[in-house]
Amino acid sequence: MSSTLYRLGRAMAHARWKAVGVWALLLVVLGGLAVGLGGSFSSQFEIPGTQGQEGLDELADRFPQMSGTSGQLVFLSEDGTSIDDHEAQIDRVMDKAADVDGVEAAPSPFDENSPGTRNDGDTAIIGTVQLSGSPGGFADGALEKLQKISDDGNSGGLRVELGGQILQSSDIPMGSSEIIGLLAALIILAVTFRSVVPAFVPIVSAVVGVGVSMLAVMALSAGMEIPSVTISLGAMLGLAVGIDYALFILSRHRGQLKRGMDVVESIGEAIATSGSAVIFAGLTVVIALVGLFVTRIPFLTIMGIAAAATVALSVVVALTLLPAIMGLLGENLRPRRVRRLMAENGGALPEPEQPEEGEEGKGEGKGSAAKRAGGSRWVRIVTKVPALTIILVILVVGSLAIPIKDLRLGLPDLGTEKPDTQARQTYDLVADEFGAGYNGPLLVTADIINSDDPLGVVDDLKKRIGDLPDVEEIQLATPNEGADMAVVVVIPEGSQTDESTSDLVRTLRSDSSTWEKDLDISDVRVTGQTAVAIDITDRLSEALLPFAVFVVGLSLILLMVVFRSIWVPIKASLGYLLSVGAAFGVVSMVFEYGWGNEALDIHVVGPVIAFMPIMCMGVLFGLAMDYEVFLVSRMREEYVRTGDAHGAIERGFSASAPVVIAAALIMFSVFASFVPGGAYMLQPIAVALAVGVLVDAFVVRMTLVPAVLALLGRYAWWLPKWLERLLPVVDTEGEGLGAVLEHRRWTEEHGDMALRMEDTIVPLVGEPGVLGPLTGAVDPGALLVARSADDAARETFLDLVSGRIAPTSGVFAVHDRLSPADTGAIQARVHRIGPGEDVAGRIAQISPRRAAREIVVIDLVTDLAHASVITQGRAVRTLEELMRQGVAVVTGSRVDLGLETSQPEQTVVDALEDPSRHVALRVHRSASRTSVSATSSHSDSTPVVEGAHA
Numbered sequence: 001m002s003s004t005l006y007r008l009g010r011a012m013a014h015a016r017w018k019a020v021g022v023w024a025l026l027l028v029v030l031g032g033l034a035v036g037l038g039g040s041f042s043s044q045f046e047i048p049g050t051q052g053q054e055g056l057d058e059l060a061d062r063f064p065q066m067s068g069t070s071g072q073l074v075f076l077s078e079d080g081t082s083i084d085d086h087e088a089q090i091d092r093v094m095d096k097a098a099d100v101d102g103v104e105a106a107p108s109p110f111d112e113n114s115p116g117t118r119n120d121g122d123t124a125i126i127g128t129v130q131l132s133g134s135p136g137g138f139a140d141g142a143l144e145k146l147q148k149i150s151d152d153g154n155s156g157g158l159r160v161e162l163g164g165q166i167l168q169s170s171d172i173p174m175g176s177s178e179i180i181g182l183l184a185a186l187i188i189l190a191v192t193f194r195s196v197v198p199a200f201v202p203i204v205s206a207v208v209g210v211g212v213s214m215l216a217v218m219a220l221s222a223g224m225e226i227p228s229v230t231i232s233l234g235a236m237l238g239l240a241v242g243i244d245y246a247l248f249i250l251s252r253h254r255g256q257l258k259r260g261m262d263v264v265e266s267i268g269e270a271i272a273t274s275g276s277a278v279i280f281a282g283l284t285v286v287i288a289l290v291g292l293f294v295t296r297i298p299f300l301t302i303m304g305i306a307a308a309a310t311v312a313l314s315v316v317v318a319l320t321l322l323p324a325i326m327g328l329l330g331e332n333l334r335p336r337r338v339r340r341l342m343a344e345n346g347g348a349l350p351e352p353e354q355p356e357e358g359e360e361g362k363g364e365g366k367g368s369a370a371k372r373a374g375g376s377r378w379v380r381i382v383t384k385v386p387a388l389t390i391i392l393v394i395l396v397v398g399s400l401a402i403p404i405k406d407l408r409l410g411l412p413d414l415g416t417e418k419p420d421t422q423a424r425q426t427y428d429l430v431a432d433e434f435g436a437g438y439n440g441p442l443l444v445t446a447d448i449i450n451s452d453d454p455l456g457v458v459d460d461l462k463k464r465i466g467d468l469p470d471v472e473e474i475q476l477a478t479p480n481e482g483a484d485m486a487v488v489v490v491i492p493e494g495s496q497t498d499e500s501t502s503d504l505v506r507t508l509r510s511d512s513s514t515w516e517k518d519l520d521i522s523d524v525r526v527t528g529q530t531a532v533a534i535d536i537t538d539r540l541s542e543a544l545l546p547f548a549v550f551v552v553g554l555s556l557i558l559l560m561v562v563f564r565s566i567w568v569p570i571k572a573s574l575g576y577l578l579s580v581g582a583a584f585g586v587v588s589m590v591f592e593y594g595w596g597n598e599a600l601d602i603h604v605v606g607p608v609i610a611f612m613p614i615m616c617m618g619v620l621f622g623l624a625m626d627y628e629v630f631l632v633s634r635m636r637e638e639y640v641r642t643g644d645a646h647g648a649i650e651r652g653f654s655a656s657a658p659v660v661i662a663a664a665l666i667m668f669s670v671f672a673s674f675v676p677g678g679a680y681m682l683q684p685i686a687v688a689l690a691v692g693v694l695v696d697a698f699v700v701r702m703t704l705v706p707a708v709l710a711l712l713g714r715y716a717w718w719l720p721k722w723l724e725r726l727l728p729v730v731d732t733e734g735e736g737l738g739a740v741l742e743h744r745r746w747t748e749e750h751g752d753m754a755l756r757m758e759d760t761i762v763p764l765v766g767e768p769g770v771l772g773p774l775t776g777a778v779d780p781g782a783l784l785v786a787r788s789a790d791d792a793a794r795e796t797f798l799d800l801v802s803g804r805i806a807p808t809s810g811v812f813a814v815h816d817r818l819s820p821a822d823t824g825a826i827q828a829r830v831h832r833i834g835p836g837e838d839v840a841g842r843i844a845q846i847s848p849r850r851a852a853r854e855i856v857v858i859d860l861v862t863d864l865a866h867a868s869v870i871t872q873g874r875a876v877r878t879l880e881e882l883m884r885q886g887v888a889v890v891t892g893s894r895v896d897l898g899l900e901t902s903q904p905e906q907t908v909v910d911a912l913e914d915p916s917r918h919v920a921l922r923v924h925r926s927a928s929r930t931s932v933s934a935t936s937s938h939s940d941s942t943p944v945v946e947g948a949h950a
Contacts, residue, residue, distance in 0.1 A: 073094065093149060270326075408607040410533065470501070471504065496529075509526050623696065635649050660701070760809075766792055
């Protein structure tokens with residue numbers, strides 16, 4: 001991966017204007033689609049297969065007047081008279097509402113068949129308005145017309161307020177506070193880099209990534225139902241991770257520029273090293289978010305996929321647009337003092353004056369030294385008595401987690417809207433005048449087709465429900481027009497989010513089987529938006545434990561792969577759980593206890609959005625693993641290099657801590673900016689993520705982790721041998737870059753070679769033993785015949801060249817691609833023609849325009865000779881034309897003696913216009929040794945590949 005990222009970084013730096021242009025064009029195109037398609041977001045949450053959702057679907061089919069979305073027109077007498085004195089005025093308002101396009105029903109609240117709810121003083125009454133569709137999908141202008149009718153009705157001592165679920169907002173909840181978060185991030189970056197110009201680079205990169213992803217989501221909303229909170233959640237995550245990922249790469253680039261490295265070379269190495277870690281970090285977040293599918297809740301899965309796509313796009317932007325921007329800025333990103341020194345010394349940085357650390361000006365070294373000294377002091381303090389540090393951290397973070405016991409979950413109703421909105425004011429009016437339950441009625445449906453007395457059955461069902469505890473009133477009980485379905489509108493005593501309402505739903509469902517038997521009815525269901533919200537909350541609560549197991553299990557596996565250790569992953573996972581506990585505990589303090597509500601501009605005290613825990617667990621998992629990788633990988637690197645377990649902690653911490661501190665502060669700033677003035681659905685998530693990041697970075701990763709590693713010593717890096725063999729090797733810090741740079745230097749000295757082997761050892765195919773070490777090189781445009789009567793040795797060499805097997809040690813390269821890191825790229829460049837295949841036909845299919853760095857492997861030279869004979873040499877001449885374009889041809893011969901003993905090989909050489917292209921490689925082995933040599937057919941045994949052990 002390092003080699004691919006290195007080339008990608010250099011390519012983007014060279015093609016910087018093209019890369020910027022592509023991203024700009026993508027923004028324009030997606031912006032046009034988003035505006036042109038005119039999509040809208042949904043504020044409704046549904047779970048197919050739940051009783052509540054099935055009931056709503058059945059209502060839409062059999063009782064459409066009760067389906068759709070319910071609204072309220074609340075009438076209040078303000079002149080001291082009875083509400084009945086305003087009957088004529090109220091009826092006129094309801095008649096006008098019934099005429100609005102999209103309104104299914106708006107009966108008079110004085111109708112005997114569907115009377116409206118009155119308050120105890122007879123000074124207020126509720127009229128019901130039923131609209132087809134869901135919020136965001138009503139007929140054009142319907143809400144505006146109803147609002148005007150309501151406003152016009154305010155006269156003659158009568159107050160009219162429009163409310164209900166029809167006012168549930170589906171707008172994108174974005175505000176100016178996000179700009180404050182970006183400004184805070186800009187300040188932190190400017191302090192980190194000690195310069196303003198580089199501080200803007202991560203901001204621009206992140207904004208472009210978020211812009212592309214959000215516009216794509218807006219365009220997709222025209223064809224699929226996407227929750228409105230998705231856009232804000234994606235923006236929040238995209239900005240946070242986008243800035244952080246760009247920061248990690250840009251910090252590496254700036255550090256290399258300080259040492260005098262060439263700009264383009266530095267960009268390539270920064271992408272290859274920090275870019276590798278960014279890919280891993282982004283992958284952990286993406287996997288955790290996509291893992292939300294375990295909840296089996298479609299809207300949450302969509303939110304997770306959209307957020308995961310935003311994070312993935314942030315990674316792509318960091319690997320493509322960021323290097324292009326760094327290439328455009330060029331020398332402007334190099335610290336001023338270093339630029340001046342290089343200008344004074346002919347473009348090279350004098351070794352004695354090369355600054356060790358720092359950014360710009362005379363204070364650079366001092367500032368950086370102060371950071372290192374501060375980091376060293378801190379890590380010495382926390383590792384001096386590691387057991388004490390561990391106990392203190394557990395006690396402090398554990399105390400923050402205690403309020404979790406009081407955390408309640410639910411879905412937002414109109415009571416969570418801002419106090420100055422029409423929806424919230426009407427909600428409060430209904431709660432004050434009638435009771436909290438009137439804002440969240442329950443619907444009980446039943447199939448009564450078997451009854452010969454529909455009205456009597458409905459009355460019996462109404463009475464049984466009305467006798468239950470926690471029932472305030474039966475607002476309506478009626479059969480549908482076909483008299484085959486009954487609907488009972490139940491007003492609970494509590495609001496939608498009260499525990500008593502949830503208890504009532506469970507009681508209604510548990511008693512339904514008895515009613516079905518006693519009343520000869522069937523399919524009794526408890527439904528309505530309140531019941532659906534309770535179903536969703538219950539489903540999310542049930543999914544919390546499986547998702548936690550999924551996330552923690554995933555973290556153990558991923559970190560074992562990265563750190564080759566048992567204890568580091570266990571410690572990381574337990575630390576993650578501490579961070580999650582602290583985050584949820586603080587959320588409970590703010591939203592359940594009301595601590596700091598006013599300062600944070602949070603206008604509700606009560607249950608938080610039900611998907612907050614599961615969403616935050618996924619996101620915090622990814623972010624926690626980011627900090628774990630960036631901090632601990634540097635410590636592991638130092639331990640592997642020196643074997644000094646304690647010293648590795650201090651050196652690794654001091655080197656990584658400044659960037660991690662800046663990254664965590666930026667994350668915190670972005671998340672925190674979504675709290676004041678944000679949508680109530682998003683506020684608990686933002687609080688949890690802000691607190692979680694702060695605790696995880698500063699308390700868990702920078703305090704607990706060094707203490708645990710110090711306590712474990714060298715055992716922290718222990719991994720059983722059998723497990724190490726099972727785990728794949730992942731290059732998260734660009735360790736493979738050294739091999740890429742070494743091969744690049746070798747190529748600059750020796751020229752580009754089609755094949756390069758240096759002490760290459762490869763296992764034999766199908767037999768025990770190895771082939772190698774192989775050393776030598778083959779020019780582009782050469783025809784190499786591997787001669788051997790030993791099938792295993794010959795096939796092993798051909799498979800090595802084809803990328804089908806990888807060497808276990810040494811260097812093996814096909815042009816600029818190294819094995820095993822670039823095995824896929826090598827395979828993509830090889831045309832393998834097996835025994836018995838149509839050689840002439842396969843050769844003819846190879847395009848000369850794309851053949852510059854490709855390899856043609858023909859298993860048997862006899863097949864090539866046969867193709868030459870039947871085409872009168874045309875096949876070999878076509879192959880030679882490819883060789884002139886740089887294609888190397890490798891074929892195998894079962895004859896391991898000279899050219900004069902192999903008629904097929906001689907036939908091929910005779911057909912070549914330039915026989916000097918022919919090179920022979922003899923591969924054979926004895927009991928103790930495989931000897932490999934190659935000679936040109938027109939020279940004196942000049943070896944190009946030598947020596948191999950069996």
